[in-house]
Amino acid sequence: MAAHDAQPLSSGSAGSEPVISVRDLGIEFYRSRRRRMQLREMLFHGRSGATKQTFWALRNISFDIHAGDAVGLVGGNGGGKSTLLKMIAGVLLPDEGSVEVRGGVAPLIELTGGFLGELSARDNIHLTAGLHGLGKAEIEERFDDIVDFAGPEVRAGLDTPYRHFSSGMKVRLGFAVVTTLDEPIILVDEVLAVGDRAFREKCYQRMESLLGDGKTLFLVSHSERDLRRFSTRGIYLKRGQLAMDGPMEDVLDRYNHDLDAGA
């Protein structure tokens, strides 16, 4: 649906309101990877023993994303892509500016994080889906879909402890659970590269059907093919700054040009 004349607060549907709006976003990190302090050092040396140097992983980032947009984040390592995604997912908090997200988010980040080795796969599905906000009835309803998607090996091992699963099966189960959440916004961080080729193709189809349903997609990937396939709009992050925001083709051209120029 195209955005018509702005009708503020029209009946609660998305309308022309952006679903994600980012304003002057900035986040500052300590340069030593871990600031981890120790009481022992603080007591005996009067200082924390870690460097005080900081850097801005992201700064002055502003953009709006509307319902149904498919956005790909482009940029080299350390550009701040994953950090930005985490702030949209709400698992990192900005030091400057704001991130506003309207609607639920299905984060395909740390897919296997919620699973417990001790419990069976069946219990794990219930728990993880519950953790992401699904009710009991909804989980029952989607349980078969989840297991079907995860594949026959997972179905066969449904009642064995999760720790006996292969790493591929673990990720597949995670992907299956999170993509059945039915949230309007989907965040994807490099997880398309997992699993064997057959499963990857299944992931692609699932992503396309989600996009077809009008979901908003936010994708981080180093694969140009994935970026072109799933996103129409590109946001190019360069050393924590917003370098470009435009059609994916143009953004990729600019990114490749920068790479070739060695900048």
Added chain:
Amino acid sequence: MKLITRTQAILARRSVLWTLVIRDLRVRYSRSVLGYLWTILDPLLMSSVYFVVFVFILKRNNLGHEPYFMFLVIGLLSWQWFSGCLTDTSRALIQESKLVRSTNLPREMWVLRVVLSKGIEYLLSLPVLVFFSIVYLVKGQLHVNWWVLLFPLAIVLQAVALTGIGLILAPVTALVTDTQRVVRIATRVMFYATPVVYAGHLVPAPYDKVTWLNPLAGILEIMRAGLFRHDRFPILWGAIGTSVVVSFALLVAGFAVFSRLERAVLKEI
């Protein structure tokens, strides 16, 4: 106020909180057949040890209310919840770092979940208390009175205090790595600085107020008020009043510290 908005956010996601609590209990009890036995074995064993040491070996029979074994069981069951909670809440954020990093829940929930699941374990151990109450009632040594109605209130108060302490410990431990050791030592010291195995009256004058600072002192006083005769040791209302104030002060302080450190913690874990 921060406390109110955060509480609202947590209440909105309470079904997730229960999911987490149930997960904790399920893991705990699926791991071993003795699961339930362990939760009651430890306080019972320790009660027996203190009983033997103080009454049989040191020949002291004036350390607490009579029957002294009952006095010990109340204290040690509650203490087990208290100390277990301190250890586990200080790990609450680091241990679940993967989950904290991948789900956007009000992060206070990681602490609350520990307090609640430990609290439910405590509730599950109460049948032991009921059992001994009946035994001593039949023997005519227990003097149940109306104050026993305050017992549930004491449980709520302990949950409040533990939430406050946990909200301070969890983010501090995530930032300062050796806090866990400090907590472990402090907990052991606190055990003897709190009227768990002795009655609060036995602490000499100015120092008894020091033991009141641990809200558990007043909480245990409430729990014991309804089950014993108070001719020798009258109920210490001062300790009880202090524990109410300290518990709620800890809760407010906990929410303040947590929200102050949350940003830094998320970057570190």
